[in-house]
Amino acid sequence: MPDHPKPVHTPPTHQPIHPLEWANVPYFSGLPDCTLKRIAAAAHRHCYQAGAVIFNEDDDCAGLHMIADGLVRIYRVNAEGRLHTLSLLRSPSTFNEVAAVDGGPNPFNAVAVTNAEVLVIRHVTLLNLMAAEPDLLNNTVQTLARLNREYIERLEDMTFRTIPSRLAKLFLHETTYADQIAETPSQLTQEEIAAILGTTREVVGRALRSLMNAGLLRRKGRHVYIVDRVGLEYLAETNMMPEPLVER
Amino acid sequence: MPDHPKPVHTPPTHQPIHPLEWANVPYFSGLPDCTLKRIAAAAHRHCYQAGAVIFNEDDDCAGLHMIADGLVRIYRVNAEGRLHTLSLLRSPSTFNEVAAVDGGPNPFNAVAVTNAEVLVIRHVTLLNLMAAEPDLLNNTVQTLARLNREYIERLEDMTFRTIPSRLAKLFLHETTYADQIAETPSQLTQEEIAAILGTTREVVGRALRSLMNAGLLRRKGRHVYIVDRVGLEYLAETNMMPEPLVER
């Protein structure tokens, strides 16, 4: 449960990402090996137990974070204590680029969902690295632009889409959320899905039921499979339940 | 009205911004004069009649836009044709930084609300400028980071705040929206407010009524004044209508 994820005893996989493998992360893609090594050398290593807080929103800039191992939840909380999960990130990924770049307070909270190993580069260190490595500076610009696009799309989801529609979209591109959910069985609880969609567990339950009634999903025991991908796409785009498959 | 703003006959003020005055725009703040001049020299000038489309979302990258004169609406549209106004920008301002930087499709639509004069720098030109002017590159990074923060906050508004609460927030920091709304009379129609808040005109009407009933706002003829700023802040933060003033 998102609120304060209880320690899940996930065995640490302990295959820490080799510096050169960071090239798979968008932020570092295309960087020459020497730059990657310099970045790795500038980073501090932190280990978190499952459920541990990595940093809180509005706290002083925590710097650039790179997940070497584990799963991390990025989220915001409102006055009434409701959560909104912005993303679930697996290694290798980066987060908190915005604060790392402008030195301002962290724009969201981060907790380790599983045991996690994280590399951290402080704000000033990153500025120095960027000054010394033009390629890194360039990647920073592109990364920030991509993040902007993601937030704009997210904004559109919240403004225009109904909850069944958002749920359909979540099933469709599960990749965004650490492919814990897919045509392969969902590993996310309804509560977690609710936090991702910005709603409550009960509403997610209803939406799941309605998607199953409409023949878009099917339950197999505890798991849910995609039956009608095209129908899900239709729902995600139009907010309208598609007609049953036989009629299309 | 946002849908297709009809030509409002605003007399062109025609005091085109002098290159050196661009320093007031966050994107260009702190840049040396020579850089500003080089930027100005690289820009193409476009004039739009009130209501004219500047560019559409998903169209090929339209480049960096700088408003020299006039008012511009940035918005998105969903499948059912509903609008969401992301911002109303006056000169001097910049927009479409994201596409200008990554060369991807425009992430939103832009139309001229009044007659407008806009300077445009194409994607490749901007890349060249950034390569040649380290200060500009640095400002680009900071601007993209700031935009990210704005979108994150916007996302929180849509996820967590009720419509009366969003309306209260709009009245409070009118600056974001071209201070057309303020303790000074609002110039925005309910329809325009609805597009900003991501809802419909009628709902805005109700919310306005309830804020007036609660003694937070007061109508003077066609205009609306802020009566209880503290109450508005309370509503904006907690989603709850404050008790009438006398009880506080």
Next chain:
DNA sequence: TTCCGAATCCAACAAAAGTAGCAGACGCCG
């Protein structure tokens, strides 16, 4: 002035989302 259209007001209704409570299924741990 009169006419017309835009903006608003208002009431009734419909749909979506949030809330509350409880029972049952399942897996984990003692």
Next chain:
DNA sequence: CGGCGTCTGCTACTTTTGTTGGATTCGGAA
């Protein structure tokens, strides 16, 4: 094996938001 806690399923109810349609006010154009 039994107990406990989490996750889920389900029903009923409330609140918020969206939709519709008609009346009214206002300001500008003819």
